[in-house]
Amino acid sequence: MDDREPERAGVGAALVNPLDITDAALTLGGRILWSGLNLTVKPGEFVAVLGANGSGKTSLLRAILGQLPLDSGEIRVHGKLVTRGDREIGYIPQQRIMPAGTALRGRDLVGLGVDGHRWGPPWPSRTKRARIDELVAAVGAESYANLPVGVLSGGEQQRLRVGQALASNPSLLLCDEPLSSLDLHHQRGVAELIDEGLHQRRTGVVFVTHDINPVLDMVDTVLYLANGRFTSGPPELVLTSEVLSDLYGTPVEVIRSGERVFVAGIPEFPHHRDGEARS
Amino acid sequence: MSDFWGSIFNFTDYGELLLLVGNSIVAGAVLGVVGGLIGVFVMQRDMAFAVHGISELSFAGAAAALLFGANVVAGSLVGSLLAATLIGVLGSRARDRNSIIGVLMPFGLGLGILFLALYPGRSGNRFGLLTGQILSVDIPQLGSLIAISIVVLIVLLVIWRPLVFDSIDPDVAMARGVPARTLSIVFMVLLGLMVAVSVQIIGALLVLALLVTPAASALRVSASPVMVPLLAMLFGFVSAVGGILLAIGGSLPISPYVTTISFLIYLASRLIGRVKGRNLRRRTVVSA
Secondary structure (H helix, E strand, O other), X not given: XXXXXXXXXXXXXXXXOOEEEEEEEEEEOOEEEEEEEEEEEOOOOEEEEEEOOOOOHHHHHHHHOOOOOOOEEEEEEOOEEOOXXXXXXXXXXXXXXXXXXXXXXXXXXXXXXHHOOOOOOOOOOHHXXXXXXXXXXXXXXXXXXXXXXXXXXXXXXXXXXXXHHHOOOOOEEEEEOOOOOOOHHHHHHXXXXXXXXXXXXXXXXXXXXXXXHHHHHHOOEEEEEEOOEEEEEOHHHHOOHHHHHHHHOOOOEEEEEOOEEEEEOOOOOHHHHHHHHHX | OHHHHHHHOOOOOHHHHHXXXXXXXXXXXXXXXXXHHHHHHHXXXXXXXXXXXXXXXXXXXXXXXXHOXXXXXXXXXXXXXXXXXXXXXXXXXXXXXXXXXXXXXXHHHHHHHHHHHHOOOOHHHHHHHHHOOHHHOOHHHHHXXXXXXXXXXXXXXXXHHHHHHXXXXXXXXXXXXXXXXXXXXXXXXXXXXXXXXXXXXXXXXXOHHHHOHHHHHHHHHOOOOOHHHHHHHHHHHHXXXXXXXXXXXXXXXXXXXXXXXXXXXXXXXXXXXXXXXXXXXXXXXXXX
């Protein structure tokens, strides 16, 4: 984490921040998910968003994607206010089952990221093919790029997803639980792939996850959402029993075991006590 | 026995018959091709049941037009567009959609039967709407069927890529700014138009044979986004035109010929897909 500081300072001055969230508030179904939220993601910075189910992690991503309007405050992506379909954003969703009869091969999944949003039929083009080859190679998916997505493993699919998300050379990569339902080996591989992109391309990463361990050594900043409140900072400062107990308003214990961190005692449905937590 | 086969396959005076039904063959060909193509999206969007639901309301519309002496194609279009829009607007989630279709379908079929029962005309016309009647469709109507199919084809080509994106990968498509809601309504309208055309040719009960079976077969053989539509169009074309060519000599409706050809293609595709699938799995094991 610290060793990244010098390189960031070197390039940083000339670069626009991939993400600036200023004093943002979001209410969903009458419930305040978060308010007064400030978050800056610098080029090459890896931000992990943690929090219990229903704490507004995914809604945060949807707000950055321009799919949910804020109640107040503003979100800027690469210096511009959010719009739907911003090419500066790459999006990696959770792995999902692709049915066997899906008319798509691995490379076509990547291709959707290249020109899937454009009108018209997919005329074959040399530039497009070259671009897909390049992306497939970048995520090391050459050996299965021509197989139907229906027969690919979760890990293979998520590698292709990274390629798909990088297609527009985004300055911000939004990841919504991209590692869940992958086995440990693939979790590591896909996480490293995302981290690589961030070093090479100076992308900013916002990584929503319920388990920080697969990416713990890559994370620069943790944004922890709970009970309509939040706290953020370097993982070693945020992931402590004191900070999280204070955030949840109930004793929470953070256990460190070797390279791994476990949080115990999080109330499952914190939204029942919203009123108290906000007062 | 020879009578039996004679009524199924009869090729006497075939040349003259062929001239008489030339327009029907053109209409069948266009329907086969465009139906096969839209079928690919029907499969990817999991809408086979919707096709069936729309076709029953289309049948009701056509039957009403028959009873009131209006244009049958127009009646069929009204029914089908009404059903398609309802399903599109109310059923954005799969479960809602299926319950709406399940409710609409018997209602449409019941209405249609009521109108047919009240209709005093020839009985051939009555059942034609359910089981196909391309040979009795007149030339101006054939013209409008072909025109509708071509409009559907053009719009499909224009919305192709975002529609594929939205059908296969809706979350990422949404993140990329693909207008999912608009696309899904436009697609339902196209589907409604295509169903109305198919009802005229193959009949309300058998629409799936041209709008679903060819695409389902193609998906068995290939996963390439270029090959699947091409194969689906080919399969649709062979089923529709082959069915008409076999049917014109005999005294039977064309539908059984069309449905049988498209079913045989499906069986063959499953077999081929199985062999290919085994090879694929072997390759995946090696690459893993």
